[in-house]
Amino acid sequence: MRAVLRIVLPIALIAALVGLWQIAASTGWIAEALNLEPFLVPSPAEVGDAIWNNRTLLWENTWVTLREILFGLLAGAAVGVGLATAMRFSRVLRDAVFPLTVAVQAVPIVVIAPILVVWFGYGIGPKVVIVAFAVFFPITVNLLDGLRAVDPEAVKMMRTLDASRWATFRRVEVPTALPYFFSGAKVAVAIAPIVALFAELAGSNAGLMRLIVQDNANLEIARVFAATVILIAIGVLLVGLTALAQRLVVTWR
Amino acid sequence: MRKDNSVSVAARGLSHSYGELRSLQRIDLAAADGEVVALVGPSGCGKSTLLEIVCGLREPSTGEVEAGGAAGATGRLAHCAYMPQRDLLLPWFSALDNAALALRNRGAGKAEARREAGALFERFGLAGFEGARPQELSGGMRQRVAFLRTLVAGKPVLALDEPFASLDAISRAEMQGWLAGALRADSRTVLLVSHDIEEALYLADRVVVLSARPGRIVTELSAPHPRAEDRDHAVTDPAFVTVREHALVSLREGAR
The missing domain is CATH 1.10.3720.10 (MetI-like)
Incomplete structure (x- = not known):
């Protein structure tokens, strides 16, 4: 049980943080709070796209x-x-x-x-x-x-x-x-x-x-x-x- | 003391000090070929130092010492195998590789060394534990592997420093009987350091009682039934009990 938790817990925490960032970035909250253009605050999905599109x-x-x-x-x-x-x-x-x-x-x-x-x-x-x-x-x-x-x-x-x-x-x-x-x-x-x-x-x-x-x-x-x-x-x-x-x-x- | 081939270990007028601290004072000691001599004495009386000197791991401050006919430290080292108080089995090697260490150190190949050391595992009650790491073995088994390692070195003189001190009373009695059997089967000159008079009198032919620091010889006693097959009977025999009383009295005198 502890062994499973030791794997599941950190993954769940990271996923939660990434999810939170996704919501905060895609809704524009961070950009708004920092008074920035939205494209300066990429969401995790956009970062994923950037990795794939620029893979070479x-x-x-x-x-x-x-x-x-x-x-x-x-x-x-x-x-x-x-x-x-x-x-x-x-x-x-x-x-x-x-x-x-x-x-x-x-x-x-x-x-x-x-x-x-x-x-x-x-x-x-x-x-x-x-x-x-x-x-x-x-x-x-x-x-x-x-x-x-x-x-x-x-x-x-x-x-x-x-x-x-x-x-x-x-x-x-x-x-x-x-x-x-x-x-x-x-x-x-x-x-x-x-x-x-x-x-x-x-x-x-x-x-x-x-x-x-x-x-x-x-x-x-x-x-x-x-x-x-x-x-x-x-x-x-x-x-x-x-x-x-x-x-x-x-x-x- | 005369010098002849049957004398395996000899010390004459041997003294040793650690700087100002005198640890051994004018020790005269001899062990014949195949004889088991036990050294008993209060803690800190220099018993272990004496073993290390005989084995060539230290030099005496004054006096002479020889082992297997060699007087120099390198020569003594070549004739003695030392079994330290803690078993000091190497945790990264299996029981078999620990037992075979001396052979490997002399340049034998792994397979050859394992074959030679492994042949003794059955006799030492260790069959089936060749591949076990030391930390998986019981205290008694670890001591047997350590003794096997000492024996496989093939040296004429074995120096055993309180080999069973770390064991509980029951395993200790068992291991004493076992060691007696091993020495009956494969006779060696043994110097045995012990703080247990009963153990010393049972395993040794002769018991040398040392005084408190600086250690000097208080008395020497002959054991009535060295390494008898029936240990329990031997150690309760009236002759044994009388000698044990003697030894205790001398030990008390020397401790003062």
Whole structure:
């Protein structure tokens, strides 16, 4: 019963809100209250129409933004996993690199995004770099915490069972760290789309943010909403897939 | 103490301290091949530290120690398998993969390691639970898997640190009988840390009573019926009860 409610309730709530918006927009109440032209306040049905009628354009731009997000996440995760592993194996490296990692993470993306556009142009490359830049830190820090959370007694036990440093890492430390890794990955996945949009804002020749900026200037508000709905769907999908991956991998909790 | 091949574990004048805190004081201890020696003493008397030193997980501050003829830490580590107080079964591995850990660590393939460890499951009363995760097993079964994991390592010396402390009284008595049977069938040199005198006197050939910190040896007692088949009979036998009284008196003296 609770399991059913947990699925039905949020869907019912969202449907109710969309319905409310439909009524408020199609009757013109919102436009009237804000003293606007009705076409500036599209109803959900009109947004749906905008998605369908502009599906090719939207898909082309979605594909660009999606690639920025996914490649950025992959690159950031690779750097995060590599850094955390290296820092786990070498104390010297950790002492040397960790402060730098914190400093790098503190560099405002708002500042470097336009510089990267100047250096590397309007393509997808600089966006991938910026997303990776933003997501590697939560992954590095969480994974490193996880690797260090290992039970010292379990390490002793492994040593008397003839485990090499690598065997202990692989069979005890990595599984211990996996739930921590996924905590970091969830943060990464949640911020990646925002960062990708911001990177496009700093200068781009394609992508959903570029489309939104253009459409907003041309008062194509229905299509702005359409792009927003797609972005929400991407965000929900990424978080959902990460949670699913965690459930499939971390089966012992 | 003479040095010969039948001596499996030997400590001479062994002391240890954690910084200022002295934990063990001039311990002389020997266990012959196939002998079970129990260490009993008040909490914090350094029993576990002594086990870790013998196993090569720590070095003594002064004194000598050897296990299986090896004096260096790496050599001792190669001859001892350590079963910690908590079972420390890895929750991400099945019971079978936990039992096979030592084989995998030495580079055996998964199938080969599973075959070798799995062959012992029947004898340990674990048949049918190979694929179970540790969290699905009862306390007694978990301890058996942990012991199996220690045994599969194939080391001549087993160091058991209060293996049944986490179990309730009934399962503990059951597991003691079970361990006695396992050791009758597969004789090893065992150092057993316990805070339960009855358990120590039943399972061990010899019981070494340690004092409160810093731990030093108060007395050594021979057990009348080590690992007897009928446990209930053995532990109520007058000879057993007399030795147990002795041990209790020594333990009280040492605790002061």
